[in-house]
Amino acid sequence: MKKKIVTLAIFCVVLSAYRFVKEALFVVPVNFPEPVYDFSKNPLSPPKILLGRALFYDPILSRNNTISCASCHAQFSAFTHSDHALSHGIDDKIGIRNSPSLINLAWQRLFMRDGAINHLDMQALAPIHNIAEMDENIIHVVSKLQATKIYPKLYYNSFGDSIITGEHTLKAISQFMLTLVSSNSKYDSVMRDQSVFTDQEKNGYLLFQQNCASCHTEPLFTNNNFSNNGLAIDTSLRDLGRFGVTKIASDSLKFKVPTLRNIEFSYPYMHDGRFKRLSQVLNHYTLGIKKSNTLAKELQNPIKLTSNEKVDLMAFLFTLTDKSFLYNTSFAYPKEVFAESTK
Amino acid sequence: MIQKVKYSILFCLLILSNKDWAQNLYTMQFVVKEGATRFNFSDTLTLANDSNDVQITTLKFYVSKIQFLKRHKIVFEEKNSFHLVDFSNAASLQIAIASDSKLSYDELRFNIGIDSATNVSGAMGNDLDPTKGMYWTWQSGYINFKLEGQSVLCNTRNNEFQFHLGGYMSPYVGLQTLIFPVKNKTKVSLQLDISKIITSIDLAKSNHIMSPSTEGVLLSKIIANSFTVYHK
Structure with a gap:
């Protein structure tokens, strides 16, 4: 009997700790509506968010490893491309629009200035494939990531599988972007x-x-x-x-x-x-x-x-x-991840 | 008494565990048909009967929502029913569907393409992974059917033609539902009449479709009508 009570107590503690972690990763601000992103299909976890953050800042997503998401979405400018009317990408090519800022994306259903992208998960595919942005393709991105020292480990920590897929790559990038909540102005x-x-x-x-x-x-x-x-x-x-x-x-x-x-x-x-x-x-x-x-x-x-x-x-x-958004260190370049790769 | 109950439970468990073993497999086999010839798979398919020297280099499409019906009522529907059929990958040409019980059915129904709900559900894995090359990146949406090749009729780079058909939003919905009367067969062989598709296209004028459009929907319908069940 005693054993059962102890087991039950441990179970409750684990469950509440899990809930605590889960809630702490994404908190709906009190003055905000419910988000539209379906978290049940991509539950947030610290390793996945970190993986997404690494991918967001890594130019490996581009054809010649020069352009990252952050190239056109810099934190200090609320994750947009400051000082450029039309954002520029690979080989100094100039695009046709100003990059939008990335704020409170969990409350958005359609993405891009024209809403061409129908889900946050699919958003990253557009700049990866655009010839004026990253000029890469997701198939090649996955094989490049697989060949690195750091990523198979990060994917394993995140998804329990070191084999990298397009699905996991996109979901991880979504996880980081979902954390970009600005609600403390x-x-x-x-x-x-x-x-x-x-x-x-x-x-x-x-x-x-x-x-x-x-x-x-x-x-x-x-x-x-x-x-x-x-x-x-x-x-x-x-x-x-x-x-x-x-x-x-x-x-x-x-x-x-x-x-x-x-x-x-x-x-x-x-x-x-x-x-x-x-x-x-x-x-x-x-x-x-x-x-x-x-x-x-x-x-x-x-x-x-x-x-x-x-x-x-x-x-x-x-x-x-919202200064706590613009200078939030958990949104910044994850040097701890990349330092690992240079060891 | 207790002994009896024990044996009954054991018996039930045995039956339950056996149920998995006794799964009934139903298969759908896809081939390409040109005239009287049927092809399994190939890197390049040269249409022998066509005077316009047509070569098919890519032929892949989604088969989804596979259902078995009896008197127009669904008796079995495959879960997570999404399959990429790719003629450069022999293994993909055969789809195995497992059912716990033996099916009594008189119709087979499935979609060519991906439904709109799935199209707006974010990143997915396996055959729906965007690394399968069946996803439009500049404007979200799955490519339902991909047909690429070359013909002397095409006044394009390397005489190439590319037809990427999809679209899930009105008015350009490319999804096609196919229904075939098939009775209780465990293996259904389906053939895609490639000549019928190619001859329906004026390759000199139309050699690429890359986005949801009126032409794309029209060709999707022609393709849907080019599938037939055949008997060996």
Whole structure:
């Protein structure tokens, strides 16, 4: 009897410890909705997240081992490609769009500016195969990884199998990307009653709610839809956005509504990075809207903001900066993994 | 009494364990047919009866959701039913389906391609692993059917043609469901009439399909109609 009780007690401790670890790896912030990613099909674990992080930072994913995911998604710029309107990849080739920032991906269903990718797991395949990005293919990536000293061990620790597969590679990269949660900005602390807005931020927040929130919906600051926000078409790129995927005329010139979290650091802005500064973005919404058949209904009438109001609105947008995200060391280059390979 | 119960339990266990051993295997065998000739597999297949010197270098497709029906009701459905049939890999041409009981059926139903729910379910392994070369990377989705080769009719690099058929979103849904009346057979032989497919394409004008499209769906339907059951 005593033995049974001890066994049961051990079982309970193990179970609760397991739950604790599981919960600690991904916590839904109190002011956030439930994520859309199905964690049951790819349960998070520390070794898998570490493997994904190593893959994210490893240029082995590219044809000539020069370009990693981090090349166009650097942490200090909220995991986008700062300072470049159009992101550049292998052999200095220039792509057709500005890389999106990687924030709160567990709440997103479609990926890329045009939503061409239907699941976070499949996202990495696109840059790996794109000739202007990594110009590799997943079959070759898997064989290159298999031939290294470190990866078979990391895969074994993660999946109990040192034979590397495409499935495991993609799932591991997803695991790391899922951990990129930004929910500790000043805005969040105000929402949790742990802080207060200044008067200027408060006014900016009101203006935001009146003019921007229908598309940049709180708390993710995107409604995850596709919209035509009145940008004049770039005649050299001729990018029709979502239309390229669906071939439906009403999707012409629509692009994914990006999150505004960490917008202070994710410049330049828009799908083609045409605006370097936030002030240019606000001026576009007040003065630059180009009318077309698919223009968002929210922008049919121009947004009116005085220059003082624009300053207040920007003050609010800066409250979306999350330093604990931008400088989180568990998102950084995993030098401990790569140090192992040089031993 | 206790002894009797013990023996009964032992007997039941024996039957249960035997059940696995006594699995009933049903197989589907795929071959390519050109005219009266049937091919098992090959690196390159030259269509002997075609005057346009057509060579097939790649022929692979997904077979999924295999079901056995009796009077239009499903009597058995294979779990995790996803198989990549690849004519450069002899082992893949035969699909073995295990059932616990002997099936009494009058129809065999399966899909050519991958259903939409699976298409949006993230990374998967085995035959659905993206390293199998049957996944579109620039726009998510499985390639249901891949047909590649060469013909003098194609005014392209190395006279190549490439048909990658797929699509899971309306209006370009490439998935095809095939139903064959087959009665209680343990081995079903299916042939794909390659000449029927090739002659349906004007190779001088159309030599590649790489994305979900009207032409892709049309060709998917022609392909679906090019499968038949044959008797040895």
